[in-house]
Amino acid sequence: MSKKLKIERSAGALDITYSWGNPSRWFLAFFSLFWNAFVLFFLAVGAGWFIVFHLIAGAFIGWYTLTLFLNKSVIKASSQELTITHGPIPWFSKDRQIPARAVKQLYVEIGPVKQNNQSTYQLMAQLDTDARVKLIGAEMDKERLLEVEATVERYLGIADDPSMNLSGKSMNGLNLDEVRANLERLQKIKKWLPASMAQKMEEAEHKIAAEAARRSSDDGIFVPGEDWAASSSSGFLKPRILPAPEHDLTFPFYLSGTGDDILLEGAPATVGRTAQLDWDNDDGSISRQLEVVSPGDGGKRHFYATRERGRWTYYEERRLDDNEVAKLGFSEDHHPLRFENGRERYYPRDEKTGRRFVLGQGHPVRQFVYFTSSSTAQFRALKSGNQPWEVYIEEPIDGASFEAKE
Template identity: 50%
Template sequence: MSSKLNIERGSGELLISYSWRTPVMWFLLFFCIIWNGICLFTLFAGAGFFVVFHVIAGLFITWWTLTRFINKTIITVDRQKLLIKNGPVPWPFAKDKNVPARALVQLFVAKSNVSQNKQSTYKLMARLDTGTEVKLIDAEPDKALLLDLERTIEAYLDITNDTSLDLKGHGNFEGLDLNELREQMNKLEPIKKWLPKSITNKMEEAAARLEAEERRNESGSPQLPREEDWDVTLTPGSRIARPLQGSEHDFVFPFYRLQQGEPVKYSGKPYRMGRSAQIDWDDEHISQARQMEIVPVSGGEPLHFYAQIERNRWSYFEERRLDDEEVEILGFVAEKHPLRFENGRDRYYPRDGQNGVRFMSGTGRQVEQFIYFTTSSSTQFRALKPEGRGWEVYVMEVVDAGNFE
């Protein structure tokens, strides 16, 4: 484990921090003092406009040196998010990151395009369940530090470490079978215009390979349908709900088990459980969810929550349903869902779709769901479409399970 890492395990979260300071910073501090001193002396001596450029360069070097002396990177990891903050001195090339924890598929270390003193630097990358890759930390000369960060975060989130990704090229579609190739291409298509030219060239090569393989299959013997093609489309009442899965450790109040009429306190205020619905997902990572309503005992507007079990733990979100006009503005029309949309300055992308059955009042209806996320905020959008009905879109905010009692 890198000696620079300071790791603390709190109640339900992992805190990691490390300083940007290195031994060479003392030399740079001495250099800044000498450089700026000479510039100021010549400026006051009447050197004229020419010295202004040297003063600006000196101020920039001083700014950069201060960030290395004072700044820290602080990483907060819990079941809802991976949050990276840098400060206290602002530095535009080290932006804060906020990635939903359930979107993380893998972390890996890759070589950065930035070099320092002709030495290579490295970056910590995250692969999301959409197939996209997000840069978390860049231009770090200490490769061992990033590898330790990767292993620590993956261990906390129960992500199996795939060492084959570390320090290797990406965007290579070789070795994928036909179905995997088609799936990978579909994931990358929405963000194709933002990808580097080298990746888009490989995508075009892969598309040509895919077309050739499909022509070859059509000319040969017909293929049997895949297993999922034999699934029977469910109709209301054709299936009963699965028993509700328990949490691995119930350290907090098990809000997910609450039934209609039962009491609960939320943020210290008394409520009673109102309407609810259970969703059984055909998903190996998130198998069940509940839509829940709690009604204030003293009267007032009810609150609505979405609960889902992920990696054997239940997580909670308070949500508000958007009206039809808001849904249409975001681009949810008829059977179609948008590949991306903007909410203020934030751009949202969908994770992999979920399919399952929602049970309400003892009957089940087939549903499809997409959860939209952005890397700049913890706010998410949940878009659910029951079979034969319009889109239900909710804006979601993470809720601490400790607020329920």
């Protein structure tokens, strides 16, 4: 682990802290002191307005130097969101807050800024909308960003795609030894090549290294949908096998069955009815509905666990009554293209189709999840055969809320 990184894991979150410091800060500190002393001297002897520009430049250099000595970036990952904050000194780096379920992939690419004629790197996030968001920019230590990427992806359960790093496409089928040999032959003339071409060579070298690491690794990542052929074949319907947890940082509530005793937010509870939904999409995603009963007053709470892109996200949900469903615009086979709930306007994601298994019997279902950009709440609308629409309002809940009862 990089000495500049501080990684702390808990049941509910992953915290990664690293300082902005780099070797150039000592030179900048000396230069800033010299420059500002020079400007203050001329101010003291009554220099004219021309010195104002030097004063502004000195203040900017001094401010930037302070950020290198004092500032840290904190990346906090939980089952609900991914946040990045910078401080304590304000700078141009933006704080980010992204729903964890929206993060499809993290990757490192070469940035547009150079420092001391050397490339800098930036950590990017690809979202489920295919939008790309810069999380950290202008970092000279590529290995540090790669370590941050790997740590966050492992915690959130995102299957790494090394070919994404440094903005690459898939390199399957390439003869890496041949490509590496060609790049080595070009090293002799690299210094005479245009800067843009030399940068492309650097990108290719990094991508080759990442692809070689991917091909040599065998980490046993679960392949979504690998058992789908059996469960979808004619006359042989059964729920998919739930994957084993990839780490022990949080309790795998999604594996719970009827009658299991658990702790919910520290209080004893028992799992009641359960159902499993196996979706037909290419990544073989799985969802579960779980009822949790309090042994004291018999109160029931309902949860929706969904596995998408290799990780589990939890929601607490409440089913709407028939009047509430009708007000949102649902009727028979019709689902609204949008609806309003208070001041928020909700839109559906792509339709999902699959089967819901209850007590071992599977029934075809279709489902829409309605979302809004201004709230974490969402609506889940499910249609099973000729049955009325089941519409639930959901709020994300931290996976650390569920614990094993000893």
